[in-house]
Amino acid sequence: MILVTGGAGFIGANFVLDWLRANDEPVLDLDKLTYAGNPENxxxxxxxxxxxxxxxxxGDRGLVGKLLSEHRPRAIVNFAAESHVDRSIHGPEDFIQTNVVGTFHLLDEARAYWVSLPEEEKAAFRFLHVSTDEVYGSLGPTDAPFTEQTPFAPNSPYSASKASSDHLVRAYHHTYGLPxxxxxxxxxxxxxxxxxxLIPLIVLNAVQGKPLPIYGDGMNVRDWLYVGDHCTAIRAALEKGRPGETYNIGGWNEMPNIxxxxxxxxxxxxxxxxxxxxxxxxxxxxxxxxxHDRRYAIDASKIDRELGWRPAETFETGIRKTVRWYLDNMAWVEHVASGAYRNWVETNYSERVQA
Known part of the structure; x- marks a missing residue:
């Protein structure tokens, strides 16, 4: 069995579904069900x-410790995080509590559990922490993409909280030996x-005939990764990754938002x-x-070289699948687009006058 945290969110749910399609190893799925955690996923x-x-x-140490002792997972995959930059600007405290304090509590309970395992199980155990390229900061137009050696330079409360959690994970390996x-x-x-x-917001607003809001000049560049490819990369890292290592996962698809x-x-x-x-x-x-960071770009050559992973989807194939999925699942979209979601969109975009 593996323990997946944040398994009702976007990436976590895709990972759980992908995992159980690929094999019969059970998943213990722990999710707080905040605004982004949706059981319908x-x-x-x-x-x-x-x-x-x-x-x-x-962050509930008693609950985490109880689950670990009762279910005895061989691995923890930590997706649980507050993850939206705009929300971190409006309310950074939740990001500190979940991404920093919550990760610390999870790590400490994982360490206590790991120490108690028999030697063979202890050697096989893994704690995989899912993070973001935003910890590296922003790139100029001609800068080389981020590698695993790029110094951290987070520019938002969100990315700063994720950088903090990454440092904690590294420290628990180097201090305590946690794999x-x-x-x-x-x-x-x-x-x-x-x-x-961005992408589901554009689909939803477009089919409803609403404005499609683009920040600034629309030339902020991101590297785009299809979530199914991300899931296979995490599985590869969990299976073959070397303890203590970091692996950058990217889609080799740099593109401006516009x-x-x-x-x-x-x-x-x-x-x-x-x-x-x-x-x-x-x-x-x-x-x-x-x-607003101007450009992110990921050099994913290490995970290709060491673990044999490359994305299966091009942006053209992935975005076509994605738009088709949203059009075919508008009932899901409408359920998610609750009053709380509409209030958030109003809060975030109503203050941004047309440029």
């Missing part, structure tokens, strides 16, 4: 005895993503034409967010 596993779901917080792995991924996209992130939006609009024009005209007519430039 796991509806396909209802009644599946391989999936044990527990609602709870990684940890850290993965730093680029921007994920795909099914089940909460519709405040091109992402135009690509989504063109796919929507093809898949669900709007009688009112091309969806790109809805693009609206709004005031940029504070401290």
């Amino acid at each position: 796991l509806a396909a596993l209802q009644g599946d005895p391989r999936h044990i779901f527990v609602q709870g917080d990684i 940890v792995l850290t993965t730093n991924c680029s921007n994920n996209y795909g099914p089940y993503q909460f519709p405040e992130k 091109e992402i939006v135009k690509t989504v609009c063109a796919l929507l024009d093809e898949m669900r034409p709007d009688p009112a005209g091309p969806y790109a007519r809805l693009i609206t430039y709004v005031t940029d967010r504070p401290g």
Whole structure:
């Protein structure tokens, strides 16, 4: 059995579904079910005895310790995190509590559990911490992509909290010997993503005829990784990664935000034409967010070289699958787009006048 934290969120749910499609090893799934944790993401596993779901917080040491002693997982995969930059700007404290304090509590309980294991199980145990490329800061237009040796330079409360958690994970390996792995991924996209992130927000707003808000000049560049590829990379790191190592996971797809939006609009024009005209007519430039990093880019050659992983999807194939999924699952989108979600969009974008 493995313990997955944050397994009802976007990447975590995709990982759990992918894991149980690939093998029969059970998953103990711990999720706090905040705004981004959605049990509907796991509806396909209802009644599946391989999936044990527990609602709870990684910061609840009593609960985590109890789950570890009762279920005795061979590995922990930690997705649990507050992960949206804009939310961290409006309310950074939640990010410190979950990403820093919560990770510390989870690590400390994992260490106590690991120490108690028989030697063979102790040697096989792994703690895999899922992190982000945002810990590395921002790149200039001609700078080389981030590698695992790039110094940390976080620029938002979110990325600072994730950098802090990465440092804690590293420290628990070097101080206590806990067999940890850290993965730093680029921007994920795909099914089940909460519709405040760029791609699902654009799809949802477009089909509703609402403005498509683009920060600044739209030329902020990100490396885009299909979530299914991210899942296979994590499985490779868990299976073959060397304890104490960090692996950058990227899609080899650098693209400015405005091109992402135009690509989504063109796919929507093809898949669900709007009688009112091309969806790109809805693009609206709004005031940029504070401290908006200009460019991220991931050099994923280490995980390719050492673990034999490369993404299976190009951006063209991945984005087509993604837009199709959202159009085919609008009931899911509508359920997620609750009053709390609409209030968030209003809070974040109403203050940003058209640029």
